[in-house]
Amino acid sequence: MTAIKVEDLTKTFNGFTAVDRISFTVKTGELFGLLGPNGAGKTTTINMLSTLLKPTSGYAEVAGHNVAQERDAVRNSIGVVFQDTALDNRLTGRENLEFHSVMYGLTKEVRDQRIKEVMELVELGDKADILVEKYSGGMKRRLEIARGLIHKPKVLFLDEPTLGLDAQTRRHIWDYIKKLNKEEVSIILTTHYMEEADYLCERVAIMDHGKIVAMDTPQNLKNSLGGDIVSLEIENQDSSALETGLKGFEWLSGIDRHDGTLDLKVKNADKHIPEIFYVAEKRGIAVNSVHLRKPSLEDVFLRYTGKTIRETEATQADRHREMTIRGAHR
């Protein structure tokens, strides 16, 4: 079963292509991530999938319903946590959730039960009757996640769920998201935090300038770079014997030698370090220390776009500003 199917989806605003013919599918129960810098088109994609924006061209279906033609059916099957807060500050947490539940047609009994459940899930049970304007940023976020779940959506959209939160709150929210995913809800999450996508997502699509430039599991994406880097400190010994000894292994994709250090590019290095040591010992090479470095999604982003995510954000911010000045923003 597929939760989301997207084919050649495109959105243009006055000639500016925000989303450029993207295609992907999300399986039921999957936690799928859209990773990219600000302005890459992630939020526009979410807005199209959640029926808030009409696609310019292409096709998208959510929970089996066409987002352009069966808007009400799509709206019934999804929950959305928007990038910017979408709460009424003048209402209490519970009132915000009640509003939402009634809009989704839940009966009184179901409503009270679900509100209790979701408030406990996000540990806001004792804050339910306080006005939202008194909530902290992290509490608001948790309330919004709770709200997105009340009506038991089949697909949950989380647009930058931890943007602007401190490290501890972020970690909390990650835990909730992991917990939720166990409840058979398919989750599509956007983020520009590499470690967030890496930690949470089963599969990640990397977006840049409205296009998907790479898509796979975080592990495969990182593996596609040729594996982990194992640095062996061997001082002034002649390493050629070791190099010859290792060359036959298919998990080794490259060797770099510099200043008494041997850098090995190794797939799944954790598994192969013992073998490396075994070969080194057999060839009579003493290893003083070993250092294992995992490539991050940042390295993957660099590889596919030729820039780090930070650099990309800087140039896109300029472009965005320019667009706004020209008044062509919308």
Add this chain to the structure above:
Amino acid sequence: MSMINFRAIYILWLREMKTFLRAKSRVVSTIVMPLFFLGFLGIGFTGLSLPGIPSDVSYLQYLVPGMIGMTMIFTSMFAGMSVLWDRQFGFLKEIMVTPVSRVSIVMGRITGGTTTSVIQGIAILLISLILGFRIGGVLPVLLSIVFMVLVSVAFIGFGLAIASKMKDPHGFGMIMNFIMFPLLFLSGALFPIDNLPLVVKAICYLDPLTYGVDGMRGLLLGVSSLPVALSFAILTGFCVLMVVLGAYLFEKSESV
């Protein structure tokens, strides 16, 4: 999926009620202005005789229905345009992503806004009784409330139509100066429009508030330029027109 979702309309109405009761300063400031007008103009112009105002009706008496109309136009336009604040604070997205029909969303907004506006209109009427306003009986008051509802619904529709064409609340002050105040002055809320030049008078009759104020004056004072039933009919027509326009433009507008 039915077009009209009564439970959704109810919860949208309830939200308006709760936020209305919690925003005391806003309520006070919208009521205070018409009261200042009533107090200073009504008392300052005591004994003023204007053509169009019968000699046995004091200016204060004449002014009260106008000030109720003023309260109606300001609170209702504000209620209709509150969609702008919802958009600014992101709550509009939360509303628009729900499977509730857009017609129900508009109706929820209209019922909520009308209720709060009429409450404020009645408050003005009650306070004016303290200032010396005299009414003939209960029936004229009840019928006046019907007029308040019609004026309110019409201007919420109008506010919604304007808000749907705007992106953020920054232009609100301009709307107030260039639309709301002219509509107020053209309605005859402060002086009889019969004395105005013909061209201006013609414009006055395009202003829905004219019929609201004139109708209420007819009911509460027995003084009106047009028959009350005619004002009622025309105002109802404006109501339908504005609501359809507002709902249509709201439906068309993007919520993000």
